[in-house]
Amino acid sequence: MKQGTFFCIDAHTCGNPVRLVTSGHPVLRGSTMGEKRLDFIERFDWIRQALMFEPRGHDMMSGSFLYPPCSVNADFSILFIETSGCLPMCGHGTIGTVTAALEAGLVKPKTAGKLIIDVPAGQLQVEYQQQGDKVTAVKIFNIPSFLYAKDVEFEAPELGWLKMDIAYGGNFYGIIEPQGKFKGVDQHSAAELLCWSPQVRDAARRVIDCVHPLDHKVRGLSHLLWTGTPKHSTSSAANAVFYGDKAIDRSPCGTGTSARMAQLSAKGLLALGDKFVHESFIGSQFTGTIEGVTEVAGIPAILPGIEGWARVFGANQITVDDNDPYAYGFQV
Numbered sequence: 001m002k003q004g005t006f007f008c009i010d011a012h013t014c015g016n017p018v019r020l021v022t023s024g025h026p027v028l029r030g031s032t033m034g035e036k037r038l039d040f041i042e043r044f045d046w047i048r049q050a051l052m053f054e055p056r057g058h059d060m061m062s063g064s065f066l067y068p069p070c071s072v073n074a075d076f077s078i079l080f081i082e083t084s085g086c087l088p089m090c091g092h093g094t095i096g097t098v099t100a101a102l103e104a105g106l107v108k109p110k111t112a113g114k115l116i117i118d119v120p121a122g123q124l125q126v127e128y129q130q131q132g133d134k135v136t137a138v139k140i141f142n143i144p145s146f147l148y149a150k151d152v153e154f155e156a157p158e159l160g161w162l163k164m165d166i167a168y169g170g171n172f173y174g175i176i177e178p179q180g181k182f183k184g185v186d187q188h189s190a191a192e193l194l195c196w197s198p199q200v201r202d203a204a205r206r207v208i209d210c211v212h213p214l215d216h217k218v219r220g221l222s223h224l225l226w227t228g229t230p231k232h233s234t235s236s237a238a239n240a241v242f243y244g245d246k247a248i249d250r251s252p253c254g255t256g257t258s259a260r261m262a263q264l265s266a267k268g269l270l271a272l273g274d275k276f277v278h279e280s281f282i283g284s285q286f287t288g289t290i291e292g293v294t295e296v297a298g299i300p301a302i303l304p305g306i307e308g309w310a311r312v313f314g315a316n317q318i319t320v321d322d323n324d325p326y327a328y329g330f331q332v
């Protein structure tokens with residue numbers, strides 16, 4: 001039966017929503033979060049659609065479920081949900097989930113100030129700071145991130161010929177620097193970026209297939225990262241990340257920042273220990289760092305650190321009942 005009641009804590013990470021679902025979890029098959037993610041997509045995607053799409057969600061909505069740890073050393077696991085599906089990794093989602101879960105007392109860290117979390121893309125180390133019962137900052141030590149392809153050329157309907165690098169930071173990102181009609185994120189409206197993005201992503205997908213070299217189930221160019229000049233003098237760079245079909249990330253995007261730092265590092269523009277303050281389309285900031293260097297199937301990779309904050313602003317109980325013709329949501 002595709003119906004249920006879901007208790008949710010609503011939060012945002014630097015402006016982008018995080019709906020932590022704290023009840024109504026389906027029991028998932030598999031021993032890793034990668035396997036559980038595939039099982040969720042196959043059997044329970046209606047829950048994601050009901051909680052993320054209108055009328056209960058919106059184009060930018062994203063969320064998560066907590067699961068018991070899959071590895072012996074982990075504190076817990078996270079399954080990410082959002083409008084486009086179940087991401088292997090989500091940085092703003094992790095920061096919001098950790099903040100909401102700690103503040104609600106849903107997780108008990110083995111070591112104060114530190115967490116180890118299993119996610120579909122691998123394992124994360126996390127550090128957090130608290131003042132009283134509030135979490136004030138969360139730093140993710142993200143999975144190895146790397147430049148996947150350089151100078152990919154393709155023709156997009158409105159923008160014409162474009163060149164972009166593709167990097168992996170937990171999802172695959174096409175990174176678009178100012179060129180031709182695109183003058184930088186600071187020069188364009190969200191409406192313009194949302195009009196171009198699906199065309200650019202479709203055109204790029206026709207010329208390149210992105211497959212993670214160590215896990216062939218992690219595949220596909222899902223996100224675009226448009227770059228530009230920041231508003232704040234304290235930021236190193238600005239970005240607008242496009243995901244799903246109609247979303248521009250309001251946060252600086254954790255996996256996008258990881259991908260961008262991997263690209264800059266591969267080009268010799270960012271080094272081990274450097275700080276990279278990334279600014280979102282609304283001006284909020286994450287602090288990125290290169291914590292280490294490694295390799296992924298022979299490709300030079302970085303170990304990114306991403307620090308940001310989240311605020312919890314509410315709680316709600318959502319019912320999904322098939323008497324409602326829009327029980328499983330809709331997209332326009």
Ligand code: PYC
Pocket residue numbers: 087089090091092093243249251252253254255256
């Ligand atoms: O923060 O990694 C992230 C993210 C992915 C999509 C939206 N935000």
